């Protein structure tokens with residue numbers, strides 16, 4: 001059995017940067033309140049909690065004056081203001097690429113465009129961007145969700161950083177038909193595009209793909225979709241212990257891809273488990 005890892009794969013610049021800022025801060029102050037999970041990976045959260053991270057859902061859950069952490073997904077201006085009312089000790093891990101989407105949304109709003117955000121309305125990054133997008137903004141997660149009135153007037157479009165280009169293209173086509181003016185910022189981040197392309201390139205060369213990453217990670221889910229759309233039998237796991245031994249034994253060429261929030265130690269564990277499966281008694 002041959003094992004090939006997609007390149008690039010795993011932790012992206014933004015998540016790596018945010019986690020390293022969080023680790024530095026934890027080393028200095030011992031305990032930090034993170035607003036939402038700082039990384040969509042349960043195993044990594046467990047490790048950070050042991051270092052002193054406390055994950056909370058609401059700024060009101062942070063004891064006054066205690067240090068708080070904003071994750072790579074960023075927050076809306078309203079949430080930032082609530083945080084500042086709680087504490088002035090904020091470590092801001094917002095990814096610069098997410099910050100760019102927020103700024104583009106604010107610019108379009110200021111210039112009189114009605115905003116369409118291509119993305120998943122329930123995702124924290126999109127909720128943060130919505131706070132900059134102004135009244136009448138809407139989130140579109142599927143080209144079929146474009147209602148006739150969404151096409152009227154001046155439309156400004158930005159995209160969640162981890163979306164697939166194919167969805168952005170479909171939404172742009174759907175809006176173009178009846179819109180007087182359409183201004184589009186392609187805000188899908190380079191790290192996402194490179195990781196998606198790496199899966200597309202690897203898929204035709206393998207007979208099975210393992211995508212490792214949190215089940216709550218949007219970008220990992222996109223890699224799974226891309227691999228399945230390429231017709232490859234695909235397993236989505238969070239941890240090597242979820243491997244299906246029968247599935248592995250049937251394969252001759254296995255590809256590995258990891259979401260932008262999957263730490264390297266989890267990928268290494270998976271590779272060594274697959275390597276041990278090459279031995280006659282492997283994965284019994």
Ligand code: SF4
Nearest residue numbers: 012014095097161189
């Ligand atoms: S996927 Fe892109 S936008 Fe999101 S955190 Fe990583 S580098 Fe930043």
